[in-house]
Amino acid sequence: MATAVSGPRTGWRSMIPLLVxxxxxxxLPWFLVHVLKSNVALGTNMVxxxxxxxxxxxxxxxxxxxxxxxxxxxxxxxxxxxxxxLNHGWTFWPVIIVSIIGAMLLAVLLARVIVPxxxxxxxxxxxxxxxxxLNFIGERWNSVTGGDDGLQGVLRPTHVLPHSPLNLNNExxxxxxxAVIAWVLTLLMWRIVNSPFGAVLHAIRENxxxxxxxxxxxxxxKINAFVLSALLPAVxxxxxxxxxxxxxxxxxxxxxxxxxVMMTLLGGxxxxxxxxxxxxxxxFMQQYVSNFTQFWEGYIGIVFVGFxxxxxxxxxxxxxAGWRNLRARRAS
Amino acid sequence: MIATIFDGxxxxxxxVLLALGLNIILGLMGVINFAHGSFFALGAYIxxxxxxxxxxxxxxxxxxxxxxxxxxxxxxxxxxRLYSRPPEHVLMFTFGAFLIFVQVIRxxxxxxxxxxxxxGWLAGSVNLGFSQYPTFRLLVVAVTIVVLVLVxxxxxxxxxxxxxxxxxxxxxxxxxxxxxxPMTFTVVFGLGSLLGxxxxxxxxxxxxxxxxxxxxxxxxxxxxxIVGGIGSFWGAVVGGLxxxxxxxxxVQLIPGGSSAEDIVPFAFMLLVLxxxxxxxxxxxxxxx
Numbered sequence: 001m002a003t004a005v006s007g008p009r010t011g012w013r014s015m016i017p018l019l020v021x022x023x024x025x026x027x028l029p030w031f032l033v034h035v036l037k038s039n040v041a042l043g044t045n046m047v048x049x050x051x052x053x054x055x056x057x058x059x060x061x062x063x064x065x066x067x068x069x070x071x072x073x074x075x076x077x078x079x080x081x082x083x084x085x086l087n088h089g090w091t092f093w094p095v096i097i098v099s100i101i102g103a104m105l106l107a108v109l110l111a112r113v114i115v116p117x118x119x120x121x122x123x124x125x126x127x128x129x130x131x132x133x134l135n136f137i138g139e140r141w142n143s144v145t146g147g148d149d150g151l152q153g154v155l156r157p158t159h160v161l162p163h164s165p166l167n168l169n170n171e172x173x174x175x176x177x178x179a180v181i182a183w184v185l186t187l188l189m190w191r192i193v194n195s196p197f198g199a200v201l202h203a204i205r206e207n208x209x210x211x212x213x214x215x216x217x218x219x220x221x222k223i224n225a226f227v228l229s230a231l232l233p234a235v236x237x238x239x240x241x242x243x244x245x246x247x248x249x250x251x252x253x254x255x256x257x258x259x260x261v262m263m264t265l266l267g268g269x270x271x272x273x274x275x276x277x278x279x280x281x282x283x284f285m286q287q288y289v290s291n292f293t294q295f296w297e298g299y300i301g302i303v304f305v306g307f308x309x310x311x312x313x314x315x316x317x318x319x320x321a322g323w324r325n326l327r328a329r330r331a332s
Numbered sequence: 333m334i335a336t337i338f339d340g341x342x343x344x345x346x347x348v349l350l351a352l353g354l355n356i357i358l359g360l361m362g363v364i365n366f367a368h369g370s371f372f373a374l375g376a377y378i379x380x381x382x383x384x385x386x387x388x389x390x391x392x393x394x395x396x397x398x399x400x401x402x403x404x405x406x407x408x409x410x411x412x413r414l415y416s417r418p419p420e421h422v423l424m425f426t427f428g429a430f431l432i433f434v435q436v437i438r439x440x441x442x443x444x445x446x447x448x449x450x451x452g453w454l455a456g457s458v459n460l461g462f463s464q465y466p467t468f469r470l471l472v473v474a475v476t477i478v479v480l481v482l483v484x485x486x487x488x489x490x491x492x493x494x495x496x497x498x499x500x501x502x503x504x505x506x507x508x509x510x511x512x513x514p515m516t517f518t519v520v521f522g523l524g525s526l527l528g529x530x531x532x533x534x535x536x537x538x539x540x541x542x543x544x545x546x547x548x549x550x551x552x553x554x555x556x557x558i559v560g561g562i563g564s565f566w567g568a569v570v571g572g573l574x575x576x577x578x579x580x581x582x583v584q585l586i587p588g589g590s591s592a593e594d595i596v597p598f599a600f601m602l603l604v605l606x607x608x609x610x611x612x613x614x615x616x617x618x619x620x
Binding site: 060066068117120121122124125126128129132133136137139140253254255258261262265294295297298300301302304305308309312 | 438551609
């Protein structure tokens with residue numbers, strides 16, 4: 001974890017990356033359709049997973065705890081949402097609020113049990129085991145979760161905003177809806193990471209012991225970071241349910257948690273924007289490489305292993321380092 | 333009832349072999365090896381391929397040796413570079429390796445489950461006095477016991493074992509004393525992979541061979557390690573046997589119990605962690 005996240009900046013300049021991110025979200029559908037000859041739905045998929053990875057990275061990249069179980073929050077929120085929609089006919093806003101609350105409560109429970117008692121790779125293992133329990137419950141509790149088939153027939157809302165017929169069955173409308181949510185949540189994450197709270201998380205990541213000696217209650221900070229890191233995956237899980245039209249237990253499998261880890265590391269875990277870059281690249285490769293070969297996971301695996309070995313700072317880490325070099329050279 | 337207990341023991345024996353391989357690597361090097369699940373699956377597939385030409389039992393042995401070589405190559409070429417990094421990097425590397433191996437298996441052998449059944453002198457059953465019992469399951473028990481005795485003797489009677497036991501406590505200190513730790517790491521990684529491949533070869537004729545078998549078994553092996561205690565020989569043995577027994581008892585004796593098959597190991601792990609957080613035989617402790 002050599003490079004730090006760009007520190008807090010003040011004034012209007014601190015908003016530049018977020019404005020660039022808004023522009024990227026705005027032109028992504030056009031780029032996908034006209035340049036890559038793909039479709040808007042891929043963009044929605046990319047944005048949803050960018051959210052999930054961004055939330056996950058609050059815990060890994062910013063605090064230093066590698067969770068191998070964050071797919072649990074994606075799936076758990078997705079199941080709550082699908083259950084409420086299918087059995088009680090709830091509309092979008094109550095569904096998403098209740099799903100978020102449910103996933104955060106799960107996060108509080110897991111954090112309070114696991115965080116004070118473990119760290120390092122044992123933390124990773126206990127998270128993996130916890131998520132796997134949910135996966136098995138999803139597979140077996142047929143009456144509630146639908147078993148292996150999951151819950152199917154989740155319909156997208158047709159009037160998501162009051163007094164406005166925003167029909168999310170239109171792929172473009174759904175993309176815009178997800179993109180706006182993603183941007184707002186990115187803003188939230190940006191504020192968290194650049195707040196004093198975020199600075200303490202970075203201190204814990206760099207040197208846990210020193211942060212402790214400075215008087216910070218490291219465990220409490222880690223628990224808070226853990227719970228906050230479940231927020232974006234929960235929102236992503238609900239949107240993913242609408243996107244696919246179903247939830248299934250495979251969403252909570254440990255290999256899905258591994259995919260979130262892969263996206264984040266590929267993009268650049270020690271940076272703020274890395275997870276978004278990684279999720280975009282991962283979903284793009286998933287779509288394109290799978291056109292050529294059904295073994296696409298193997299090729300992504302090779303790229304991933306290469307990054308772990310030779311460039312653990314990820315793509316965005318390399319970009320930021322290059323950018324710093326350029327500026328240093330210009331200054332001298 | 334007795335037959336069920338025997339079934340549970342044979343299943344448990346597979347967990348013991350798999351988890352012991354994982355555990356000695358974890359204990360000595362602090363590496364959680366996801367690719368261990370791949371070695372397990374590859375062991376089964378190589379056994380499947382070789383069994384038609386050289387017979388089932390020699391195929392199992394050859395497959396296990398192949399996995400030992402593969403593990404040593406993986407450690408000495410790749411994983412060695414990562415010891416100086418944060419421990420999560422090795423974890424992520426082995427996860428990537430696991431994904432690659434699963435796709436390699438799919439490419440070479442296809443998605444369809446492969447049938448592998450005991451042939452020749454391993455096909456029949458033996459009269460144990462109380463009931464007829466399949467010969468191959470007895471072979472699994474016998475092979476596991478022999479291997480466990482050999483590993484135990486290696487650990488307590490040889491210089492290598494002394495190095496491993498000392499290195500599990502403090503590998504830096506051992507290397508300061510002049511022991512060639514990189515060499516030891518490679519050998520132990522090979523030994524662990526051998527046990528994983530052996531478990532795979534023995535599993536094939538008992539249950540199923542499919543590309544996802546590694547993903548399922550590796551999780552159970554993690555649970556056995558957590559239950560038994562990190563780096564503990566007897567922890568892996570006792571933990572594996574208990575979990576295998578519990579699973580077979582619940583599946584075979586309780587109506588509808590098969591739906592709880594996957595949950596049982598987790599429930600048991602929770603129980604153990606609540607009572608004894610370091611695991612049954614853990615000394616250093618999971619949570620330190």
